[in-house]
Amino acid sequence: MKSINEVQDEIIDNFSLFEGDMESKLFYLMDLGKKLPAMPEAHKGDDYLVKGCQSKVWLFPTLELGQVNFEADSNTEITKGLISLLISVWNGRTPEEILNSELYFIEKIGMGSMIGSQRSNGFASMIRQMKMYALAYQQK
Amino acid sequence: MELQSIRSHFPILHQEVNGAPLIYFDNAATTQKPIEVIEALDKYYRTDNANIHRAAHSLASRSTEYFEQTRKTLADFIGAPEAETCIFTKGVTESINLVAQAWGRKFIQAGDEILVSTMEHHSNIVPWQLLCEEKSATLKVIPMSDSGELDMDAFYQLLGPKTKLVACVWVSNALGTINPVKEIIEAAHKQGALVLLDGAQALSHFEVNVQEMDCDFLTISSHKLYGPTGVGALYGKRHLLEAMNPYQAGGEMIKEVRFEKTTFNEIPYKFEAGTPNIGDVIAFKAALDFVTKTGKSLIADHEDRLLSHLLEGLKKEEFHKVKLIGTASKKVSVQSFLIEGKHHFDIGMMLDARGVAVRTGHHCTQPLMHRLGIDGTVRVSFAMYNTIEEIDQFLHVLKRICAR
Numbered sequence: 001m002k003s004i005n006e007v008q009d010e011i012i013d014n015f016s017l018f019e020g021d022m023e024s025k026l027f028y029l030m031d032l033g034k035k036l037p038a039m040p041e042a043h044k045g046d047d048y049l050v051k052g053c054q055s056k057v058w059l060f061p062t063l064e065l066g067q068v069n070f071e072a073d074s075n076t077e078i079t080k081g082l083i084s085l086l087i088s089v090w091n092g093r094t095p096e097e098i099l100n101s102e103l104y105f106i107e108k109i110g111m112g113s114m115i116g117s118q119r120s121n122g123f124a125s126m127i128r129q130m131k132m133y134a135l136a137y138q139q140k
Numbered sequence: 141m142e143l144q145s146i147r148s149h150f151p152i153l154h155q156e157v158n159g160a161p162l163i164y165f166d167n168a169a170t171t172q173k174p175i176e177v178i179e180a181l182d183k184y185y186r187t188d189n190a191n192i193h194r195a196a197h198s199l200a201s202r203s204t205e206y207f208e209q210t211r212k213t214l215a216d217f218i219g220a221p222e223a224e225t226c227i228f229t230k231g232v233t234e235s236i237n238l239v240a241q242a243w244g245r246k247f248i249q250a251g252d253e254i255l256v257s258t259m260e261h262h263s264n265i266v267p268w269q270l271l272c273e274e275k276s277a278t279l280k281v282i283p284m285s286d287s288g289e290l291d292m293d294a295f296y297q298l299l300g301p302k303t304k305l306v307a308c309v310w311v312s313n314a315l316g317t318i319n320p321v322k323e324i325i326e327a328a329h330k331q332g333a334l335v336l337l338d339g340a341q342a343l344s345h346f347e348v349n350v351q352e353m354d355c356d357f358l359t360i361s362s363h364k365l366y367g368p369t370g371v372g373a374l375y376g377k378r379h380l381l382e383a384m385n386p387y388q389a390g391g392e393m394i395k396e397v398r399f400e401k402t403t404f405n406e407i408p409y410k411f412e413a414g415t416p417n418i419g420d421v422i423a424f425k426a427a428l429d430f431v432t433k434t435g436k437s438l439i440a441d442h443e444d445r446l447l448s449h450l451l452e453g454l455k456k457e458e459f460h461k462v463k464l465i466g467t468a469s470k471k472v473s474v475q476s477f478l479i480e481g482k483h484h485f486d487i488g489m490m491l492d493a494r495g496v497a498v499r500t501g502h503h504c505t506q507p508l509m510h511r512l513g514i515d516g517t518v519r520v521s522f523a524m525y526n527t528i529e530e531i532d533q534f535l536h537v538l539k540r541i542c543a544r
Contacts, residue, residue, distance in 0.1 A: 005209060016194050020159060021159070022158040022159075022492070022493035022494075023158075023490065023493040023494055025493075026486075026489055026490055027544070030486070031288055054484070054485040054500060054501045055483065055485050075480075076483040076485045076486050077483065077486045078485070078486050078489050081484070
């Protein structure tokens with residue numbers, strides 16, 4: 001299995017094709033979002049809603065054999081694309097790996113504005129929430 | 141001033157965003173600043189900076205003079221009878237809170253009613269909610285139609301002897317609706333109620349005269365009127381301002397301070413405790429002068445043309461998924477919309493990817509969004525420097541988004 005940073009570097013490499021072309025980047029992100037496995041409606045309750053000012057994000061964590069897995073969804077396509085990247089980086093990792101990792105790919109692919117302000121979208125809150133779940137699992 | 145040359149006064153407009161020329165259609169959030177404003181601010185800090193009032197030295201008398209000149213210019217701009225009836229604040233939010241605290245806490249009593257409209261900005265809802273809670277008064281809401289027009293029949297039903305204040309937005313920030321405020325004021329006054337008009341979105345678009353309108357309070361924003369951020373004003377009728385309690389306490393607002401008892405300064409200083417935002421107030425005058433020089437009627441005609449051009453363009457078949465939000469018959473150059481099957485946030489991001497700046501979300505009008513059964517819109521809002529060509533480019537980008 002690739003390391004967290006190897007996956008991040010791969011993402012950065014893929015996005016380098018869109019350098020200077022924000023529109024294509026967004027379209028690519030939205031296509032990625034469409035490939036995200038559907039989240040069971042039962043897991044989209046209010047308890048799993050991470051609220052942002054503009055977009056909604058649902059996040060449902062599980063721990064199996066010491067590995068964390070997240071199901072997630074959003075009502076905005078761009079956020080959903082970013083979620084699919086985040087899941088490719090963090091799913092199947094141990095709580096320790098998640099907590100010790102540093103997410104740098106979001107800035108590097110030029111989507112830093114998505115995590116700049118908690119108000120604008122649920123994505124930044126989602127990252128925090130994922131780490132909180134990892135912390136809770138670690139202390140179990 | 142020729143409209144064609146207006147753009148050359150706004151340095152910020154001449155830049156690229158994401159590889160495309162910036163198209164700034166977020167003017168209802170804040171307008172850009174002409175070079176005259178930027179230079180006035182620069183000049184103030186280079187040559188005139190000193191704390192105003194009560195000083196013997198030359199810089200202080202200069203800055204005091206310029207500061208008070210803005211007050212006079214603003215009074216003329218809104219048709220106020222005297223400069224002292226204009227109080228500087230940090231913006232519309234503070235202006236409304238000032239009235240809620242200094243007038244409301246003194247004059248609102250248990251059982252009284254305050255009317256607001258469905259399309260208020262949060263800043264013209266929450267201060268009244270807090271006041272009503274404190275005073276056991278009731279907040280009532282004027283309903284509106286699906287197109288975004290106030291239900292005036294319902295307004296007359298709601299208005300009664302218990303109504304002490306109608307706090308109403310002149311122009312809706314989210315929908316662009318121009319409300320029939322003259323009618324509201326006349327009806328309210330007949331019942332003995334006061335009227336506060338939120339003028340944040342009105343002053344940049346059309347001629348405003350508080351004496352003709354006979355409103356009791358008007359709130360004013362500098363940054364939505366081509367001036368600096370962090371400055372606003374409250375206009376109030378003299379006898380009301382004089383009867384009100386002080387708002388914040390400190391320097392400037394006092395006449396005499398003794399530990400036994402403090403007496404308060406005259407208006408407007410009674411409400412201007414502490415060192416104000418001197419530099420930005422002084423630069424605000426340059427914005428007012430710029431708008432006056434350009435001419436409100438010229439601006440209004442131009443913006444009407446822009447809105448008509450947009451609405452005409454959106455009638456085309458390729459935009460059949462576009463749903464207009466806010467279609468009142470009297471509107472300023474603001475248009476909210478949604479695209480079927482797309483989230484407003486995604487639309488905003490995709491427009492930005494091609495250099496178009498719009499606002500997305502609930503526009504701080506959650507009760508309005510709730511009334512419309514949506515959780516946000518995409519909003520384009522035009523200013524004097526926008527062009528027909530920019531709208532054509534916007535429609536071109538929007539067509540690509542709709543087609544996706």
